[in-house]
Amino acid sequence: xxxxxxxxxxxxxxxxxxxxxxxxxxxxxxxxxxxxxxxxxxxxxxxxxxxxxxxxxxxxxxxxxxxxxxxxxxxxxxxxxxxxxxxxxxxxxxxxxxxxxxxxxxxxxxxxxxxxxxxxxxxxxxxxxxxxxxxxxxxxxxxxxxxxxxxxxxxxxxxxxxxxxxxxxxxxxxxxxxxxxxxxxxxxxxxxxxxxxxxxxxxxxxxxxxxxxxxxxxxxxxxxxxxxxxxxxxxxxxxxxxxxxxxxxxxxxxxxxxxxxxxxxxxxxxxxxxxxxxxxxxxxxxxxxxxxxxxxxxxxxxxxxxxxxxxxxxxxxxxxxxxxxxxxxxxxxxxxxxxxxxxxxxxxxxxxxxxxxxxxxxxxxxxxxxxx
Amino acid sequence: xxxxxxxxxxxxxxxxxxxxxxxxxxxxxxxxxxxxxxxxxxxxxxxxxxxxxxxxxxxxxxxxxxxxxxxxxxxxxxxxxxxxxxxxxxxxxxxxxxxxxxxxxxxxxxxxxxxxxxxxxxxxxxxxxxxxxxxxxxxxxxxxxxxxxxxxxxxxxxxxxxxxxxxxxxxxxxxxxxxxxxxxxxxxxxxxxxxxxxxxxxxxxxxxxxxxxxxxxxxxxxxxxxxxxxxxxxxxxxxxxxxxxxxxxxxxxxxxxxxxxxxxxxxxxxxxxxxxxxxxxxxxxxxxxxxxxxxxxxxxxxxxxxxxxxxxxxxxxxxxxxxxxxxxxxxxxxxxxxxxxxxxxxxxxxxxxxxxxxxxxxxxxxxxxxxx
Numbered sequence: 001x002x003x004x005x006x007x008x009x010x011x012x013x014x015x016x017x018x019x020x021x022x023x024x025x026x027x028x029x030x031x032x033x034x035x036x037x038x039x040x041x042x043x044x045x046x047x048x049x050x051x052x053x054x055x056x057x058x059x060x061x062x063x064x065x066x067x068x069x070x071x072x073x074x075x076x077x078x079x080x081x082x083x084x085x086x087x088x089x090x091x092x093x094x095x096x097x098x099x100x101x102x103x104x105x106x107x108x109x110x111x112x113x114x115x116x117x118x119x120x121x122x123x124x125x126x127x128x129x130x131x132x133x134x135x136x137x138x139x140x141x142x143x144x145x146x147x148x149x150x151x152x153x154x155x156x157x158x159x160x161x162x163x164x165x166x167x168x169x170x171x172x173x174x175x176x177x178x179x180x181x182x183x184x185x186x187x188x189x190x191x192x193x194x195x196x197x198x199x200x201x202x203x204x205x206x207x208x209x210x211x212x213x214x215x216x217x218x219x220x221x222x223x224x225x226x227x228x229x230x231x232x233x234x235x236x237x238x239x240x241x242x243x244x245x246x247x248x249x250x251x252x253x254x255x256x257x258x259x260x261x262x263x264x265x266x267x268x269x270x271x272x273x274x275x276x277x278x279x280x281x282x283x284x285x286x287x288x289x290x291x292x293x294x295x296x297x298x299x300x301x302x303x304x305x306x307x308x309x310x311x312x313x314x315x316x317x318x319x320x321x322x323x324x325x326x327x328x329x330x331x332x333x334x335x336x337x338x339x340x341x342x343x344x345x346x347x348x349x350x351x352x353x354x355x356x357x358x359x360x361x362x363x364x365x366x367x368x369x370x371x372x
Numbered sequence: 373x374x375x376x377x378x379x380x381x382x383x384x385x386x387x388x389x390x391x392x393x394x395x396x397x398x399x400x401x402x403x404x405x406x407x408x409x410x411x412x413x414x415x416x417x418x419x420x421x422x423x424x425x426x427x428x429x430x431x432x433x434x435x436x437x438x439x440x441x442x443x444x445x446x447x448x449x450x451x452x453x454x455x456x457x458x459x460x461x462x463x464x465x466x467x468x469x470x471x472x473x474x475x476x477x478x479x480x481x482x483x484x485x486x487x488x489x490x491x492x493x494x495x496x497x498x499x500x501x502x503x504x505x506x507x508x509x510x511x512x513x514x515x516x517x518x519x520x521x522x523x524x525x526x527x528x529x530x531x532x533x534x535x536x537x538x539x540x541x542x543x544x545x546x547x548x549x550x551x552x553x554x555x556x557x558x559x560x561x562x563x564x565x566x567x568x569x570x571x572x573x574x575x576x577x578x579x580x581x582x583x584x585x586x587x588x589x590x591x592x593x594x595x596x597x598x599x600x601x602x603x604x605x606x607x608x609x610x611x612x613x614x615x616x617x618x619x620x621x622x623x624x625x626x627x628x629x630x631x632x633x634x635x636x637x638x639x640x641x642x643x644x645x646x647x648x649x650x651x652x653x654x655x656x657x658x659x660x661x662x663x664x665x666x667x668x669x670x671x672x673x674x675x676x677x678x679x680x681x682x683x684x685x686x687x688x689x690x691x692x693x694x695x696x697x698x699x700x701x702x703x704x705x706x707x708x709x710x711x712x713x714x715x716x717x718x719x720x721x722x723x724x725x726x727x728x729x730x731x732x733x734x735x736x737x738x739x740x741x742x743x744x
Contacts, residue, residue: 302447
């Protein structure tokens with residue numbers, strides 16, 4: 001039985017690392033981008049395509065699944081894989097992110113025990129605390145399970161973040177004591193917002209507790225670009241070196257590069273599928289642009305991104321994709337999402353290769369334009 | 373160079389036939405169901421999947437394409453195949469069906485020259501007559517081109533249908549005189565509504581004109597089931613025996629069986645993709661049912677249709693698909709459309725096999741339940 005996480009190679013100059021995470025449903029080669037299947041399906045992309053894009057793990061949202069169809073139903077199906085037929089590894093978040101966004105809109109009550117909230121579908125009152133979150137995630141059966149943390153908004157004041165750091169620690173302890181299924185692996189989450197000392201405090205408290213991996217939460221939830229990158233580059237390297245490091249909720253190519261450069265292994269974001277539904281695609285520079293731009297109307301010669309090897313760019317032209325988008329043909333959401341997922345996944349694959357080939361600094365240099 | 377159409381086998385008892393249509397973009401084995409790609413994409417299903425489902429020809433709508441992106445743009449791309457990257461044969465309708473439905477809503481003016489109408493996107497005034505329709509279709513470049521006909525509603529009075537029959541004949545003559553691209557093949561359309569004598573008259577007039585194939589139009593446009601089937605079974609067999617026979621706009625499994633039994637070769641309908649977007653799927657009996665039915669909520673054991681060999685039924689359960697549909701996850705429109713297209717396509721494949729194996733009457737007997 002191999003250990004849960006092994007580092008295969010570390011870039012001696014930057015500390016970027018390539019590794020392997022062993023789960024019951026397959027091996028995850030890191031660094032890796034994880035597509036988001038909020039309600040049990042990556043929005044607009046069928047599972048066969050997700051598999052062909054070489055996604056190695058997907059994320060599902062505990063909040064959405066507990067509301068519908070409910071963990072009891074998924075448990076009866078035999079867990080997330082048996083239910084959804086995505087046979088690779090799953091990660092579930094704790095539900096905290098969604099319920100705290102209710103709290104920010106005044107639709108939830110938080111105290112030291114957890115959160116009471118009205119769901120947005122049936123208006124029922126629910127309570128989720130650390131034990132409830134663990135129990136739901138246990139029944140969903142994901143390979144990687146996230147601790148229940150408090151995630152305040154990016155612009156929250158110091159006092160709010162202090163409270164969140166304290167609760168996150170207390171709840172993390174409860175989560176570590178919760179008996180999950182044998183194949184499940186708990187990750188703990190560091191909070192602290194944009195306050196450096198609170199980040200340090202949270203990191204110290206959280207990493208004292210034993211877990212299979214550690215994550216930075218509350219990143220890119222409304223802070224400035226500078227604040228996001230400061231947290232990523234200062235904090236990632238302080239997470240335990242021998243455990244997977246996961247930066248939650250980031251999915252701009254630049255963020256992935258800064259993350260790997262800082263020693264992170266895992267990333268997730270709804271961005272590639274969400275922007276697809278609004279006609280957005282990652283361009284040459286891996287920023288995103290709109291497929292409805294003016295000069296695409298009659299461009300029957302070029303793919304979205306010249307030289308891109310994704311199935312969409314290898315097949316379709318700008319003019320055709322723009323037409324489908326303007327005419328609201330839903331296949332275009334698929335074609336654009338495939339392109340966007342391919343770009344992010346291959347960015348992580350390329351970084352992994354560069355680390356293995358002892359040329360990660362060269363990779364950075366070559367891709368500096370992505371960072372500008 | 374093989375002839376455009378060859379009959380490979382005819383059922384000696386029923387007259388049902390299996391044949392081959394040779395086009396520049398591939399061979400079409402008949403009888404065949406043609407998926408509809410209204411605006412240049414089968415709604416919700418990517419081209420790779422359409423190809424894997426063994427679709428052999430798809431239909432695109434002249435009206436929608438002339439409004440956006442316009443035939444000039446598609447012509448510059450090199451025609452429908454180069455533009456959309458569906459490399460197999462295309463058939464375009466004449467645009468008549470859509471503009472006459474405007475007329476029925478009082479948004480168009482018809483006279484003996486053609487139809488003036490306001491498009492529903494930009495509100496511009498357009499005129500389409502037989503020459504305009506032929507010219508647009510020439511520029512779109514489809515392999516099979518439909519004559520510009522007048523298609524009155526299923527409940528139209530005798531006088532209206534009489535006028536439509538006359539115009540359809542006059543316009544058909546103009547269409548046959550229009551020089552299309554070398555690889556294009558013109559089909560003429562028989563009208564006459566539910567009036568037997570007008571159907572006979574239209575058929576006699578239309579089949580006097582030379583064309584590569586003949587179609588029954590104005591079927592299933594608001595008449596009763598009995599009227600639809602009477603027209604199919606009475607008129608199909610009177611179309612020239614040595615040319616492809618196409619019944620336009622029908623896509624219920626029962627209609628395809630009655631059509632083939634009556635000697636028809638080609639069918640099209642938006643039904644399989646349209647009902648998918650409303651959660652509909654062809655059930656065991658090939659009627660359609662809703663995926664949101666009550667007893668699917670916790671059915672983690674069975675596919676939509678037990679024994680179905682389509683990619684959706686081979687992978688997913690009723691409970692999962694119902695969940696995706698209730699949560700408006702757009703992948704479910706793909707999964708259901710794949711099932712529905714598979715069922716109709718395979719129904720035509722099965723009938724073709726039965727005709728070849730001299731057992732079409734047995735096929736009918738075995739599938740009588742589809743006809744009840």
